[in-house]
Amino acid sequence: MSQIVKRHIPHMVLVAVAFFMAGDTLLLEKPYNDLASSGTAVVSIIGSFAVLLSVTMLSRLHVRRVQRKTKVIESSVLLICMWVTLIWGFFRFAFQGVSPTKEFAVQQVFNAIVSPGDSTIYSILAFFIAAAAYRAFRARSVEATLLLLAGSIVMLGYAPVGEMISGYIPSLTKWIMDVPNTAGNRVIILSGIIGIVALYVRIILGYERGWMGRGD
Amino acid sequence: MGAIETLTILAAAAITLALFSYLWRENLAYRIAEHAYIGAACGYGVLVAAESAWRLLEPRLTQGLTYWYLTAVIGLLYLAFFSRNYFWLYRYPTAIVLGSEIGVTVARSLKTQFLEQLRMTATITFPSPFPFPYLNSAILAVGVICALFYFYATMEHRGPLKYVSKIGIYFLMAAFGAAFGSTVMARISLLIGRLRFMYFTDPAYYLIPVAIALLIVGIVLDRRKKPETA
Amino acid sequence: MATETKSLYAKLQEMDVRYVYLLMLIVISAPVLKPIGLPLGTISTETTRLYQYINNLKSRDIIVMEADQSPAAAAECQPAMVANLYHAVSKGLRVLFFCPRTDAVPFVEDAMKLVLGASSDHPNYGKLYVNLGYLPQGEIGLAGLASNIFFTNRDAYGNDLRAMEFFKDLPNKNARDWKLIIYYGASEADHDVRQVTDPYGCPTGGGVAAVLVTRMYPYYPDKIIGFQTGLRGAAEYELLVKRPGEAAAGMDAQSLGHLAIVIMVVIGNIGYYASRKKPSEGE
């Protein structure tokens, strides 16, 4: 009995939902498509509840750190930044109907911390990529040499300086992008979808149980 | 410009510098900025998620479709995870989310990512200035076929097949090199954007010294502390 | 045993990455502070094709701009959006904006203010330009918009779409009326091809982060008619519409940065070969 409720019914729910949504993409029947479009709304609503779990776990982790007096400053900064934003934004949204994306204080937090954080971490990549290129672009084998050559030519080809070095670099770049690059990317796309189909069949048939967590 | 805006820009500059300080080494200023960033991003993210879920739910509830409250009930099943005996209830929302993803992705991707890709490989001719467009199409088709064969898993790649998969991996590597090169461009553009902010934003130029001072304080504090155990 | 040259090569091999970081900072900062003004060179086919496509559209044709740039990616995509909008405005096209992510909303405002001088209070707003604002649920939202142009009912400022002149003379009220959808952002443009190009035949264009271009080529030129490659593509487009802006100014730093990396790669390889050959000769 317990096995049925714990394992088999969730699995059947998964299979039913999967075929239902696949049918919506492929078929054109008005009432069916309308039902499926409500279905996607249901899924989005359900999915967003998982955040409760994670906020609880994250808060618990950092409250414990503060209690144990390890990394007190960092953890309290995190808790304050999270809960002040959350409580104020939620209060304004739930009781005064102000959308969090338009709420002044929440927007200031966004502009002062989140947005510069995003762009800084993104731009730190410029340093990392230079270091990775310097460290790892070595002509060790034919494969590595091809990687290195294609990378360097494309790099030069995209910057105005490439054309100043040699008139052939831009057209060589274009050829690399048009032919080997298209081929390589197409294969990654193709092989990805083939693997994914096989994985999904595995899930539908119930062999892959990673998504169910523990064994019982 | 109001005091709050100035303060915002000061905070933004401080966060930028503190996060950049990671490049030198992991330090207290970085850790504080990191935790502030994670905290604020979580708070903001949860608010946005809550709002968009409510925007989906609200119009249905105002129409009197009260059974839509069931979605909230199913969503709350995630919290059963904290229970010792009923933890398995979380599998129901998971099954619904995963199932819908499977259905949507597979059916759509089979067209765009499988059939259309096959067709375009077989037919493409380039709108480009190169001589021999058909030669390039042929090279492309050979490349795709060889590289796809590289992923054929249940057969040893021996004899002539070894060369096929070798050619395939060469094409893949050239593609990866191209991706690397073009990404370098992307990253440098972003850095340019960030440096512009640091150099040219209105109050930033006189606030930067303040931010640098904060950073130095952070580093000094960090130096005075004993190195942490792993 | 350890000669002077060998230790230099070995040093080059094991150089602290922080020197690389410092070099990059200097090389990129210098031209940002003091531009050199290198010429841009040949304009790529991808950008030209997009330009020509937009240039051949008739006045009042509809193009849709999908702003998906996060604050992080905006440095690359925003200049392209501004340049395209400028071109569309000068051609008298109708432009419909929407954003699949919340933090892209301000960038649409910025672009409209920069090009038109005003956003919702511009006299042609509602006639030629409509901003739908945030469209939730990503791909599913786009599918909804493509099948029914009144999907959201209201624009970003709460005005009723059905009352707007913009939508008066549309025959199909779906993506068949669109002439082009341009994606600005740093994730895959596959979903536009899936939801708009394949079902409705409206081609896709792009002003994408350069990371993404390799992913655009498998669909180019059939589904994606042309695109701008990051900041360089934007600079090219600025040149085509004769309106030099932010992107053109960034290309100097781009050039020096790339050159520095390539030189470092070359030095690294020389070091690698030199330090590898030495022991084998000794044996």
Added chain:
Amino acid sequence: MQVKRRVYITNVELSVRSGYNGSLMMFIASLIIVSLGIFLTIKGVLKPKIRRLAGIDALDEMIGRATELGRPVHFTVGLGGIGNPQVIAGLSIARYVARRCAELGVRFLFTFSVPSVQPIATDLIKQAYVEAGKADAFSPDNVIWLSDRQFAFATGVMGLVLREKAAANMLLGYFAAESLIFAEAGYRAGAMQIAGTTNSYQIPFFIVTCDYTLISIELIYAGAYMSQEPRQIGTILGQDYLILIGLVLMGVGAVLYGLGIQTLTAWLAL
């Protein structure tokens, strides 16, 4: 304008979305083909031998090194939610790694970005500890949600890997621009690294910076490869049949197209 094509299934009439006829057939066909692969393997008709995946074979070595150094193992599935196939593939590898870590007494740190991964991951890792007989060594604090915002997550991982001095850094799942941030942090922490994703424009960074890389499909079938169960191996056989179909369609299609016969290519666009 919309051309409706009709499909008759007994007496139910269904209209297929225009342009999706090929997909419908391919959808049904791929289900049948993969099932065929499984059937043939379970019945023992074919005994497919899977090509070695160097990265997966090296997992034990990486965990062993972490044991010797007394430093933790870090594993992340990246940005994807539970609906993402790459995350599911990553989780089935995580289960194995967690069990080995529990057996050898190495700390196992797991990070993820989308909250829906939380219950599954915690449960899975707990179970792995139970299987290793070390149930009390499991701490839910080692399964860490950092943020669902891409770069906040990346900052968190970057800090964590360097602070904890991870000896092995395993990046198996869905990654976008933060791939290089993780790999670079792992390098600076002196970790051995393995990475895998199907995201074509992030693979180059993994190839350049990591010791082992699982490219695209290799990540997806790694779980089946490790399990060695015939029915899981069977799906690999099935997926190879799909590859074979792709190869044949492309090859024949290109030759026919070159000869001026466009029937097959037109049929693919159906």
